[in-house]
Amino acid sequence: xxxxxxPFMRTTTFRLAVVHALxxxxxTFGLLVYLFYSTAGYMRSESVRELDGEVQxxxxxxxxxxMDRLNQSVIERSSVPGPFFYVLQDxxxxxxxxxxxxxxxxxxxxxSRETNFSYQTLNRNGELETRSANGIxxxxxNQASLLVAYDLGTRTQIVNRITRTVWTALxxxxxxxxxxxxxxxxxxxxxxxxxxxxxxxxxxxxxSSRAPVVGSGDEFDRLSERMNAMLDRLxxxxxxxxxxxxxxxxxxxxxxxxxxxxxxxxxxxxEKVNRAESIERTIEEVDAVLATFNAILSLSRVQxxxxxxxxxxxxxxxxxxxxxxxxxxxxxxxLEFSSEIEPGLLxxxxxxxxxxxxxxxxxxxxxxxxxxxxxxxxxxxxxxDEVELSVTDTGPGIPEADRERAVRRFVxxxxxRTQPGNGLGLAMVDAIxxxxxxxxxxxxxxxxxxxxxxxxALTLPTEV
Amino acid sequence: MHILVIEDDQEMASFVQRxxxxxxxxxxxxxxxxxxxxxxxxxxxxxxxxxxxxxKKSGVDLVREFRDSGGNAPALFLSALGDVDHRVEGLQxxxxxYLTKPFAPSELAARVEALGRRGGSEAPITTLxxxxxxxNLLARTVTRGEEAIDLQPREFRLLEFLMxxxxxxxxxxxxxxxxxxxxxxxxxxxxxxxxxxxRSKIDKEFDRPxxxxxxxxxxxxxx
Numbered sequence: 001x002x003x004x005x006x007p008f009m010r011t012t013t014f015r016l017a018v019v020h021a022l023x024x025x026x027x028t029f030g031l032l033v034y035l036f037y038s039t040a041g042y043m044r045s046e047s048v049r050e051l052d053g054e055v056q057x058x059x060x061x062x063x064x065x066x067m068d069r070l071n072q073s074v075i076e077r078s079s080v081p082g083p084f085f086y087v088l089q090d091x092x093x094x095x096x097x098x099x100x101x102x103x104x105x106x107x108x109x110x111x112s113r114e115t116n117f118s119y120q121t122l123n124r125n126g127e128l129e130t131r132s133a134n135g136i137x138x139x140x141x142n143q144a145s146l147l148v149a150y151d152l153g154t155r156t157q158i159v160n161r162i163t164r165t166v167w168t169a170l171x172x173x174x175x176x177x178x179x180x181x182x183x184x185x186x187x188x189x190x191x192x193x194x195x196x197x198x199x200x201x202x203x204x205x206x207x208s209s210r211a212p213v214v215g216s217g218d219e220f221d222r223l224s225e226r227m228n229a230m231l232d233r234l235x236x237x238x239x240x241x242x243x244x245x246x247x248x249x250x251x252x253x254x255x256x257x258x259x260x261x262x263x264x265x266x267x268x269x270x271e272k273v274n275r276a277e278s279i280e281r282t283i284e285e286v287d288a289v290l291a292t293f294n295a296i297l298s299l300s301r302v303q304x305x306x307x308x309x310x311x312x313x314x315x316x317x318x319x320x321x322x323x324x325x326x327x328x329x330x331x332x333x334x335l336e337f338s339s340e341i342e343p344g345l346l347x348x349x350x351x352x353x354x355x356x357x358x359x360x361x362x363x364x365x366x367x368x369x370x371x372x373x374x375x376x377x378x379x380x381x382x383x384x385d386e387v388e389l390s391v392t393d394t395g396p397g398i399p400e401a402d403r404e405r406a407v408r409r410f411v412x413x414x415x416x417r418t419q420p421g422n423g424l425g426l427a428m429v430d431a432i433x434x435x436x437x438x439x440x441x442x443x444x445x446x447x448x449x450x451x452x453x454x455x456x457a458l459t460l461p462t463e464v
Numbered sequence: 465m466h467i468l469v470i471e472d473d474q475e476m477a478s479f480v481q482r483x484x485x486x487x488x489x490x491x492x493x494x495x496x497x498x499x500x501x502x503x504x505x506x507x508x509x510x511x512x513x514x515x516x517x518x519x520k521k522s523g524v525d526l527v528r529e530f531r532d533s534g535g536n537a538p539a540l541f542l543s544a545l546g547d548v549d550h551r552v553e554g555l556q557x558x559x560x561x562y563l564t565k566p567f568a569p570s571e572l573a574a575r576v577e578a579l580g581r582r583g584g585s586e587a588p589i590t591t592l593x594x595x596x597x598x599x600n601l602l603a604r605t606v607t608r609g610e611e612a613i614d615l616q617p618r619e620f621r622l623l624e625f626l627m628x629x630x631x632x633x634x635x636x637x638x639x640x641x642x643x644x645x646x647x648x649x650x651x652x653x654x655x656x657x658x659x660x661x662x663r664s665k666i667d668k669e670f671d672r673p674x675x676x677x678x679x680x681x682x683x684x685x686x687x
Contacts, residue, residue, distance in 0.1 A: 328657035
């Protein structure tokens, strides 16, 4: 049966923590094993060296003064406290001198042999203790035997301590790395849980819910920031849509209501109404509603960004054509029209949309500039290598406080209420600028108060 | 002209039929793409009017298949979608003109006339003549009576379009589309001003005006 794991145990971080703990265990174990063998090996070689030294010294005594001198040396050395043991036996096997009564191993017939044995002794607390020793048994030329041994007690103790340390340290290390892993994975799980809660909130319709950013700048913070930015954009889009919905309702409902009321009145008045005139007006009003509707659709398509056909546009040529198209109309309206178009400007964009944006600006300038004013169409390359298309006029302009509002959908400033229009012109220009990754700015024009004029500028990158 | 209207919206179809019948054309209507294509292939038709969105076969596919099977009658698309990419798609499929719904009856009638006329002589025309107004397309000169008229290049193209459609109404939208190649409606009367400038050049000093304003529809050049 598979037990359901607590959530934090199912996180990637927890798995990583476990893997890390196991790796820690493995490497620590290897390190300790290495430490153990190198220490033990060193101590072994050291004791072998010392044992050799003793044997050499005793051999020297034997060579110098035979059995007697050796016996004396053994007696002297046995009496000195230390880790060495000595036993000297005469050729008949009788112990002559030394620490033990006999040699605790078989004797070699000749030469020498190594030996390991254990013995019992009283320790410092007066208890009987079994200790092990390592030594060498030598058959002397006169058939006497000599044992020189080294007590392994110290060495064993150190080795034992190391072994104990290893076995104690390993579980502690393992436990600590697991606990660390758990803490880390718990916090990771908590952060992930917060993200999940945020998305749950959004899915249940609360668009204002945001993922917490703790300020550590880690991957969770970055993820949260991106997610929040995405939610901001979504919320803004939702608001725009909702706002557009309201605006559509408003902009289409009022003319439709007006139309309906007039038709009803005309119907009631019966014979008194000029039928042809009534129908003509009806058609005009319905056409206006349809035009607004189409403008809304086009604007939405541009804002959604899927209506564009990008290509290289010779802007200078396009603007010259537009200047030529509009100049007569401007002059007819009593405006002085001029154009300053730098030759050879190229941008990447949708020709029809760029033309539409500039047309909207030219239409506005003609519509709002009083007779006797002036308007100018300009195209130039900016210092930052962008192309700026601008229309300036000497009309009433737009007060600074209203400029941002003016480019929003359906916003019709007080001053323009009396003019025909659907309040989508500047919003369309703004949307077209954004579609081309450019911007649209309104600023003061070259006029003199009260007609300060308006400068509407479309700044577009040469490549999208 | 014998015109085949392929439009699934019954009311729109009968509206189109009425407008064109009043203009003196013979009109047949069908309401889906497949029977539309069959009819266009099986009988002599001078002009197709095709809705872009049709049941069974889209208008664009219909015109493409009609062209592939050798049909060369001009085709006019009707569509609620007025965007440039839709227009381009329609024209690439073999359509000759594109009209966005809703449209004024005069607009439809004017475009149908213009398309019907185009199907005529194949020989290249070098001179156009309306009354005593003459245009030489090679030398790019215009004279009225004995007098030479000096026109800007755009005015020349405007007059050329009017002369090619002489005797017929051309709408402002048609002028904007065919002479300037713009596919949107300016809110100012830019076209009217161009027409009045042209008029002052070709009509002002002459007794009989040639360039007439057709109220509520557009303009007509007529001797």
